[in-house]
Amino acid sequence: MPSQLKLHQLRAFVEVARQGSIRAASRLSGISQPALTKAIQELEQVLGARLFIRRQQGVVMTDVGDNFFRHASLVLEELRVAQEDIQQRLGLAGGRVNIGVGGSVARTIMPQVITQFHREYPLVQVRIVEGQLVSMIPELRQGELDFTINTYDQSHLDQELSFEQMMQRDYKVVVRKGHPMERARSLAELQQCDWTMPTPKGSYYRLLHDLFAERGMAPKIVVSCETFMACTSLVAQSDFVSILSVDVINDPVLGHQLVALDLDDPLPKATFYLIQRKDTALTPMSAYMAQLFRRYCQ
Structure with missing residues (x-):
């Protein structure tokens, strides 16, 4: 019986959880269904708990699985960021930057920032999510968004997020x-x-x-x-x-x-902030993207 958790087990679990079925996860990841099933079974043995309930149309996470998913997905995102951070510091300007923006930012400042960033770092993939801060909290918590430029009103989020004032708009x-x-x-x-x-x-x-x-x-x-x-x-x-x-x-x-x-x-007036998790440092590429937003928000 496996005695310790392994990275491929985490990846298999997170992929199946996100897709809702082993078949869909296999198709998207390129890993065979038997391999995914085996990895999840080994993970359940390591944890001593069932993570999924198998159903005819796919799988549904148990309460334990749902709680573990939040930790597992965050671990994988932190590992990705750490790997990209090393590559970027070595001058291998690849990787990915994930940002969120409010609607008015998406229409005004964001195109200028992205155009300049892409011109300087054409190999870096950029993902942009538009919406209100409340819709981005889950991805910020899981490390799936590096930061967002958005409006904010004081709440319990003060304990887990940092807020840097960027600009005001009428x-x-x-x-x-x-x-x-x-x-x-x-x-x-x-x-x-x-x-x-x-x-x-x-x-x-x-x-x-x-x-x-x-x-x-x-x-x-x-x-x-x-x-x-x-x-x-x-x-x-x-x-x-x-x-x-x-x-x-x-x-x-x-x-x-x-x-x-x-x-x-x-x-x-509406005040816009650069918002990110307090306990996470930005990769060099994400930090440069944030710096461009500071420049264009002035």
Whole structure:
């Protein structure tokens, strides 16, 4: 009976867990189904616990398996980062950088950063995830994202993430051109409209939620759009009201159908941060990517 955990067992377990079946994991990884099955069985013997429940349509993790998956996937990501760190310090500029960005950053600063980075390091693979911070927490925790440039509102995340202030941006209430409330001058006039905004959890939109509450407003946010593309498309083609960055509103492609309302009560500025796990150092390539964001955010 195997006495200690081995790396190939971890990789087999994580791949099967992510794919939901041994067959799919085998097809994606190029490892035979019998080899994956054997590795997982050996791992279960080492741990003394079942990690999967086998079903006709695939596998489902047990509670023990689900908890172990978080540790195993983080270990594999840390090993990948450590290996890439050594290669990059030796001048072998390969590897991968994984970043997250908020919607307005994706439309403005991010293209400039990525263009310069790719020009200097064409062999480095770059993965970009767009969205609110709350949607990126699992990948930040697992080491699958190196960092994100996003808005943030104080929460329990202070204990596990670090926050470096990068820039501030103006946000405004927006409607489509020709909207019945196009000439509104206050939030109170818009209270009965249908609103669409991202989730308020842990982001700039939490500040807006608190602002509405302070003024005794409860706008009907009946549709939540987690990407700015979905939000701008909905507002541009309907009577929904939203709040977007002036960078998006002024965009020549996206903004030509939108009108920023000139309200008597301006909205608070949004503060963007570079956010990463406290206990993880960036690889040289990730650190350089972060430095480029600092430069372009100024």
